[in-house]
Amino acid sequence: MLVLPAELTHREAAVCLAMLLQGLKVHGESELVVDARALAVFDTSALAVLLECRREALSEGKTFAVQGLPAALHGMAGLYGVESLLAPATPSDPSAPADPSVASAS
Incomplete structure (x- = not known):
């Protein structure tokens, strides 16, 4: 898991992105x-x-997921139409179908 800092504005963006991408490489x-x-x-x-x-x-x-996205940032993502790209992390359930739109027949 990679962790965002407490502050992430235009001023910190380049350094933060570089650190995240470095973390991704070793993840x-x-x-x-x-x-x-x-x-x-x-x-x-x-x-x-x-x-x-x-x-x-x-x-x-x-795969990619975000955990603990602040409500205001989630709202901002909604305004830009990208909230679905920042899906929250969910625990893996091996019994769940790979595609949640597929319902099991009973």
Whole structure:
């Protein structure tokens, strides 16, 4: 799991993204989860950083999820139409179907 800092604005975006991408390179698991719970001060640059991190993770064949996205940042993602790209991390359930739109026949 990679962790966002408490502040992620335009000023910190480049350094934060570089650190996340470095963490991604050494991350050995097939799912990349970014923990955003500490994030307290942010602007739209936080969305840009998360989306670029997601793009890189997917290009390396990993899944991507965000845990603890602040409500205000989630709302901002909704305004830009990208909230579905920053899906919250959910625990893996081996009994769940791979595609949640597929209902099991009873």
